[in-house]
Amino acid sequence: MEDPERATGSRQQHNGEGEQPVRSRxxxxxxxILILETIFNSGMVNPPKDETIRIRKLLEKFGSxxxxxxFYWFQNRRSRSRxxxxxxxxxxxxxxxxxxxxxxxxxxxxxxxxxxxxxxxxNSASSSxxxxxxxxxxxxxxxxxxxxxxxxxxxxxxxxxAEAPNPQIQSQMMTVLINGVATExxxxxxxxxxxxxxxxxxxxxxxxxxxxNEYGYVVQGLEHGQSYFLVPRIx
Amino acid sequence: MEDPERATGSRQQHNGEGEQPVRSRxxxxxxxILILETIFNSGMVNPPKDETIRIRKLLEKFGSxxxxxxFYWFQNRRSRSRxxxxxxxxxxxxxxxxxxxxxxxxxxxxxxxxxxxxxxxxNSASSSxxxxxxxxxxxxxxxxxxxxxxxxxxxxxxxxxAEAPNPQIQSQMMTVLINGVATExxxxxxxxxxxxxxxxxxxxxxxxxxxxNEYGYVVQGLEHGQSYFLVPRIx
DNA sequence: GAGATATGAATGAACG
DNA sequence: CGTTCATTCATATCTC
Numbered sequence: 121m122e123d124p125e126r127a128t129g130s131r132q133q134h135n136g137e138g139e140q141p142v143r144s145r146x147x148x149x150x151x152x153i154l155i156l157e158t159i160f161n162s163g164m165v166n167p168p169k170d171e172t173i174r175i176r177k178l179l180e181k182f183g184s185x186x187x188x189x190x191f192y193w194f195q196n197r198r199s200r201s202r203x204x205x206x207x208x209x210x211x212x213x214x215x216x217x218x219x220x221x222x223x224x225x226x227x228x229x230x231x232x233x234x235x236x237x238x239x240x241x242x243n244s245a246s247s248s249x250x251x252x253x254x255x256x257x258x259x260x261x262x263x264x265x266x267x268x269x270x271x272x273x274x275x276x277x278x279x280x281x282a283e284a285p286n287p288q289i290q291s292q293m294m295t296v297l298i299n300g301v302a303t304e305x306x307x308x309x310x311x312x313x314x315x316x317x318x319x320x321x322x323x324x325x326x327x328x329x330x331x332x333n334e335y336g337y338v339v340q341g342l343e344h345g346q347s348y349f350l351v352p353r354i355x
Numbered sequence: 356m357e358d359p360e361r362a363t364g365s366r367q368q369h370n371g372e373g374e375q376p377v378r379s380r381x382x383x384x385x386x387x388i389l390i391l392e393t394i395f396n397s398g399m400v401n402p403p404k405d406e407t408i409r410i411r412k413l414l415e416k417f418g419s420x421x422x423x424x425x426f427y428w429f430q431n432r433r434s435r436s437r438x439x440x441x442x443x444x445x446x447x448x449x450x451x452x453x454x455x456x457x458x459x460x461x462x463x464x465x466x467x468x469x470x471x472x473x474x475x476x477x478n479s480a481s482s483s484x485x486x487x488x489x490x491x492x493x494x495x496x497x498x499x500x501x502x503x504x505x506x507x508x509x510x511x512x513x514x515x516x517a518e519a520p521n522p523q524i525q526s527q528m529m530t531v532l533i534n535g536v537a538t539e540x541x542x543x544x545x546x547x548x549x550x551x552x553x554x555x556x557x558x559x560x561x562x563x564x565x566x567x568n569e570y571g572y573v574v575q576g577l578e579h580g581q582s583y584f585l586v587p588r589i590x
Numbered sequence: 591g592a593g594a595t596a597t598g599a600a601t602g603a604a605c606g
Numbered sequence: 607c608g609t610t611c612a613t614t615c616a617t618a619t620c621t622c
Contacts, residue, residue: 145598145617192599323534323584349558349584351534380602427603
């Protein structure tokens with residue numbers, strides 16, 4: 121239950137008041153790290169922005185992630201890789217140890233080791249793009265793939281999150297955004313009162329108050345996928 | 356244009372061995388940040404050189420700082436603010452792609468802290484720069500200083516900007532719906548915190564949290580005629 | 591549960 | 607101005 125859809129992290133908060141905005145930060149899934157490492161090791165250490173977007177879309181198959189997260193990841197990866205290299209380089213002069221491969225702690229699947237990969241096509245904005253409604257078809261990632269990327273990530277249906285994971289629940293429940301938070305509610309009349317108390321008013325995204333009867337039920341039900349807002353009733 | 360005369364800090368110093376524990380770069384104090392943010396939010400996003408010097412002198416009351424630091428601060432602030440805006444806009448502009456359901460099961464925006472975010476990416480250019488255009492002299496802000504700046508900072512006539520403020524925040528007003536209530540707000544950065552307190556989160560009608568910086572300013576301003584929703588922050 | 595570490599996020603200082 | 611780098615802050619994870 122964590123997923124900064126906006127890559128927000130707060131640094132210093134010199135808050136005058138006692139507030140604590142602490143927000144969880146993005147925690148990349150193992151599959152996502154695998155993908156990122158693979159791309160990085162394939163030679164694309166500094167993807168241009170259009171490429172960043174594509175990468176983000178790829179990663180999103182495994183959990184939501186923002187462009188900013190991808191950007192930060194590559195920036196940090198580059199920076200720390202450079203730094204480590206510098207440190208290793210400076211820490212020794214006399215003994216030229218064998219060209220250490222320097223596996224990265226996090227992920228070093230043998231299958232990933234980028235040998236004999238001609239990376240060249242990348243830095244040249246090859247994006248044929250995805251503009252049109254990101255991969256409409258079941259699961260084809262809009263992109264042709266990166267060298268070294270396991271085949272599984274390309275099209276294996278396993279990694280294609282089904283749009284309707286639970287058909288059974290599907291028919292009775294729906295998802296709406298309430299104050300920006302995805303919320304499962306049943307179809308039909310919704311008992312706002314018992315969910316949120318009596319002292320709230322609900323608006324739809326147009327700013328119109330949602331009608332409730334005296335029992336706190338939304339009369340006509342809500343609409344799947346829509347945004348609603350609950351605000352305290354002004355007495 | 357103006358090149359800072361070397362503040363403290365060098366780009367590339369591979370400190371091989373003898374790490375020097377000296378602080379290499381300027382670390383603005385909270386009070387200094389407050390001043391800078393206030394000036395920036397007041398519309399002076401690109402102070403000319405002489406104004407930069409005055410700002411520096413103001414800041415020096417709270418710690419040593421060079422003109423270059425001020426210059427860099429505004430340059431970065433401007434750059435990142437614009438980039439942020441671009442990013443937000445790009446994410447909201449293509450609104451009507453096919454009614455693809457696309458409900459993210461991993462959805463939990465957590466309308467939490469709207470602290471400032473920023474990252475380098477996405478160019479685009481153009482964007483009418485806030486270039487100076489002298490016109491209203493006498494402190495068009497109505498005060499002898501920048502709006503929102505605490506009294507203690509307002510002792511100099513410094514805060515009589517010699518240049519016109521950001522056209523965006525010109526004394527024009529616009530109307531938005533807040534929780535269904537028509538509300539007049541100024542164009543440009545809106546100080547939500549002082550209007551409604553610090554413990555609220557604002558959403559636009561799409562359910563996205565409106566970004567505010569740590570001072571409670573809506574970064575990119577609101578849009579005339581749109582509906583917004585203020586809800587209590589969930590601690 | 592205090593230190594050590596890894597790493598996401600932010601930002602000052604440049605570079606091109 | 608957009609982009610990049612180096613540094614720093616902040617938090618999650620691990621260890622003893």
